[in-house]
Amino acid sequence: MIRESAIDVMRREMQVVRRETAPDRQDCAVEKGSYSIDRENFFLHADCGLKISYRKGSGVSIQYGENTTALDERLFIDGTTYAAVASINGFFPVHASAVAVEDRVFAFTAESGAGKSTLVAELARQGLPMFCDDSLVLDLRDEDCILALPGNKQLKLWPDALALTGAAPQGLVWEGEDKRYAEPSGEMDRRTLPLAELCFLEEGEPAAIEPVIGANRLRLFQDMDYVTDIYMGASELDGHEQFRLMARLARDLKITRFIRPRDASRFRADAEIMVRHIFSYGKTGS
């Protein structure tokens, strides 16, 4: 039997319908600024009044509130909703940006504001095709390979990062803030590809890339943020199953730390360290 590809599942499940009446499920009880999720359903009630409802197999429906704008819709559909729909359908979202080189994906994860998007924009400028920004969805159905789905979100950058990376600014992400959607100055790769490496971005000196080994891999996964919470909410895994999942990721992925200062004057030179590291993949055994 032929299995439906992960990207086809996501395209089907992410069909969005706008409606005028409120969702009629008990999910409506979710307070503003929060969401609920289980194995079949997701409901989000944003501060702007936007309500997003998803039921597995039935697509996504949205209802605007009085203060909702099209920018809000885009952010919440591409962000939390996409991660929730992925999770409910068995895929694992990671808060990461990534590039693709030689048919493999190299992903960077960190807290918001740590420089994930700026780094992939710079890597794109240096010739490494961008794969995704801010959220990376993994297909873990194959025991022998962890596949990464191409990004669903457009790159978003602050003005200083636009200047650093040469990305082309487009529309505002949010009214009243300077962060903008952007086109990277290099290519995009839109294929589903194996994930080769997950790199945790950290601030420090001197700039270096270090392998993470043993139980420290698990510790890093334990600290991963809200998208992991979304997955755990949707999958309803018990502690035993969560450990098995994290252990599999820790075992099967090459995991590194990229330690570098947040210094614009050294940014390009430090990014070049990452470029050399990626091109050495599989050649040095590192």
Add this chain to the structure above:
Amino acid sequence: MTTAIIKCPDRYIDTTIDDEIVLLALDSADFFSLTGTSISIWQLIDGSRTRAEITSAVAAEYGVAASEIESEVAEFIDQLVEGGFARNA
């Protein structure tokens, strides 16, 4: 010290990552990493060996006198017992 030590597999789950054995305590959700000599000790806990026999086996494996490592092995086994990963048989 003539009582055998046995693992408590209903209290933990384990996995191997690189050269480490990682134990997750199901009660607390804390996990512990075993490396080097502690892996040897862990693997020797089979429900039939006593502390003294485990110490002798580790001493033989590493080419040292049992008396040199006796206290360290005992301390580690005590930690395993306190953590709920092992008990007296």
